[in-house]
Amino acid sequence: MLRYIIRRLLWVVLVLVVIVAITYSIFFLLPGGGSDAIANRFAGKQPNPEIVAEVKQQFGLDKPIYVQFYIFTRNLFLGDQYGWPGLGKSFVLRAPLKQVLVERMWVTIQLAVGAAVVWLLVGIPIGILSALRPRSIWDRAAMTFALIGISMPVFFIGPLALYVFVYKWHILPGSGYSPIGEDGLWQWFNHFILPWCVLALLYAAFYARLSRANLLDVMGEDYMRTARAKGLNERQVIVKHGLRSSLTPLVTVFGLDLAGLLAGAVITETVFNLPGLGQYAVRSVFSLDLYAILDVTIIAAFFVTLANLVVDIVYAFLDPRVRYT
């Protein structure tokens, strides 16, 4: 097991290096990208060659791309003058990125974890109730809801929710971020409740479909019949034997979904004006802030690859049939 984990951690490192390489190449090959374009952009209103050259040198853009790539990757794993991990400096803020990224990640974590709580509490019970009474009115209604939920993009349902709850009914304060330490718990909750629900809708619908399908599969298994035959009542059969094996596959999906969101819920953060990582990613792309783009990309890839690892390990504990060597 330990050997397996070490091998997988080395894999994470490799993935990060490959992803930095891919991001670098996309950035420098894309029209409007590249060292000269960046330097021109940050050289002031009337850039002359000397200022551009100076900016290039300041930003470390004067070296060949592969040298830049090497320096960035080395700093990432070994740390730079601002500490470990070396995340570089923002061209826009002209300041180390670590502080900014930590602040923004905290906002994203609040958004993602809150939404995850909502979608687990809504999606899984709906799926289970549907599977217990397949083809009933409830099942049909629930599955229709789930399909609509899957087809609803955040950038439509989000403004729609703002329109109804904020501008028409005036029962919520609107978009933006209200830190829990500054304006109190109630304001914080009021600002987050809409983003949580809107972001959770898609996932709740997906989890309802998934847990229903899994439970229906399990209901036909032999061990369920055995459990009934040995005299357990229906409740015990379903809770002890049905749910455990039908919800285990959800662990995999949940780990990856949460990791994907921790890297920034780009659209939700944009719609609700939350200063998280996703919103920062979009801004950095537009402002050509190279190291910010690289950092956000790396954070995202790190969460996803790490989640893959954690999910596989957790899975080995939950499902006795799975063993790693």
Add this chain to the structure above:
Amino acid sequence: MSQVQQTEPTLEVLAPLESGVEAVQGRTPWQLFYTRFKRDRIALFAAGVVLLLIALALLAPAFARFVVHRGPNDLNQGYTSDISVPLLGPSKIAWFGVDALGRDIFIRTLYGARTSLLIAILATGISIVVGIALGLMAGFVGGKLDTFISRLIDIVLSLPLLLLAIGIGAARIVRGQTLSLREREFVEAARATGYGNIHIMFREILPNMVASIIVVATLLIPQNILFEAALSFLAVGVPAGTPSWGGMLSDATNGALYRIAWWMLFFPGMFLVMTTLAFNLLGDGLRDALDPRAGR
């Protein structure tokens, strides 16, 4: 060719025997699929909506020319205030109202359907072709190549912003199916008859996956529609000026204009949801009809 003909006589010997016992008419898998699909009213309705949308998308220029007499980018002065606030809501003059530049939202929505469907279908086509190629190779050849392709898929799937991630999922599905199909008897039979790998991959294994590939493609289209809309919403999608639903929603949320002009948000949004929903329902229906054991 000659090897195939050799097997045919045995089939003919068997066929009269069976039909002598009981006059059962054999049905091909496609006939079975057709009878099952015909019974699924929701899927039929979804198929109707999809056809209607395709027709609307194709007819958009005709609508612009003969019905509303204005194009998707015509600025209709007089329908907006001095500070670019749309004043004309849904009405006889403009069925879905106008946007901040006085452009007709109805005709823009129709042109948006062209953008959405074209991009989604192209993107789906490309990812299905790439998925089949990668998945078949990984699953059939196996060994180092499989490890390499599978790891490549892992890396692409962990790239954020889903840039390439949506299509590559198809490769995983094809790989999994190839793994199980290549162990089946008919592959062994084909190999024993002397066919090469290429023939077995494309003529024996691939046709057996057509059903799953159709379902995957139908369910990929709505994902790609939403994806294109999301990119256009973030202003990194189709070029500005090209009417697209995502771009129109972005216009509506720009400065929270929808507080005054709800129609800017409502109509493109509803078309987007309807289209995605119709493709999702159609995909579910196709899956149930092609493979009744899956899903339900």
